Amino acid sequence: MNGPEVRELHGMAQFEAVSLLYAGIWGTPPEQAPMSAEVMRALSHAGNYVAGAYEGDRLVGAAVAFFGEPLGTTMHSHITGALPGLGAGLALKMHQRQWALTRGLKRITWTYDPLIRRNAHFNLTKLGARPEEYLRSFYGAMDDAINGGDESDRVLASWDLSAPPPAPGDPGIARPEGAVHAVRDREGLPELAGLDAEYVLVDLPADVEALRRTDPAAAGAWRRAVRGALGVLLDEGAQVLGLHGRRSYVIHRRPRTSITPTTRETP
Template identity: 40%
Template structure:
């Protein structure tokens, strides 16, 4: 269900403030020149440097901010930068496109990332923008759960090798397949999620009997159940890339085959369990 965007601008601002308070941070639209240099440094500390340079260089951050687009920065109670998110506005002002979002290593469970996304939601709705789009690696189940379950986004498009070869510290020369997240900022599901009430999904593979495929680890990887499909991502693909790149490549091919064909057939990725199972549905829960 889609709600009226006007009143939701105030709701989004209140939700963003509450999320920041819970995480113990202050989230601001950053324009200061020197602090934008700190944002560049933070992004490097998360993704590392590639042969192409910083994930988002300072001069580009400066230009994005100057153009009136969004550079969100989260500061802890000591005034230390601990997270950042960068967004631009698509042609016609119809959506915000989130380029990158990350938090300081070691702070991932404090809710800083959630506070940043709620700030971006409030920023967008204050400008009459009702949706946000970004891409994420489907193999990183923790991020997938954050995007599809905790925020209330959905994914209907699989983009194979979206960026080409990725040479940063996290992607470790893996192919850059991505799911395209669409976040309807005015849906009832997104509103509830902004209040800390996400639509959790649960799946117990022990109760399902219709196995359609097995994963690279020879365990069930795809089930048909409850009128939809459930497919599994590996527990920690970042560690696997570092310790067993061959198996990481097998997981890339396995999940690509399932998600690419399922989404092309009309399924939507609508949620991820805590244990890394994607829920693929034929109806949009938003």
């Protein structure tokens, strides 16, 4: 495929370059980068996955993953960061996929911020991964340029390596007939609704990262709304089918009595 060249990394100078790249992407001081060179060195030496994407000699992306449970079938991708507009993120995930398949693995998992539209589109529509679990404040409050001090709710996504990746340009899933909004975008704020439908839609904010900088209260309202809808439905065993229109999770559940999504904080 066209795009950056991806290769495994093994040297301290390479790991230090990745750590600096991550610091730049996440907007942290170098000494507070999301992952240190020393940890990457240990993971790589133990046989785990550490890879970088290059445009010529320039590092433009990197990913770190380690083996997970069930052993022999799963790899957990802990962090992937890429500069925008170069295709490095997709190149890294496809390289990671082939690396895992070569070792007989059947799936790759990772966590992502369920409020960031482009991440949801990339994970669900471009890769074909599916959310399995809603993790409330998984890392606690994170005060970097992306998370902006908000609680770090995450979704655990699972990528079935036995299924072929979606075709390039896949538009995502169509809106099912009879689908009802649990969370709807109303002039930039979440509107919650009761529901009694087999198919449920959960809208995402247009740019939650900007809201965290300019309107933390609105960003918090979105987090609580999505937590109270997507989180509750995943807890109940509902299945996320995909993303509609690059903005709405499409969720399938068994019809039952009416539910009103809650914004109540969990203990």
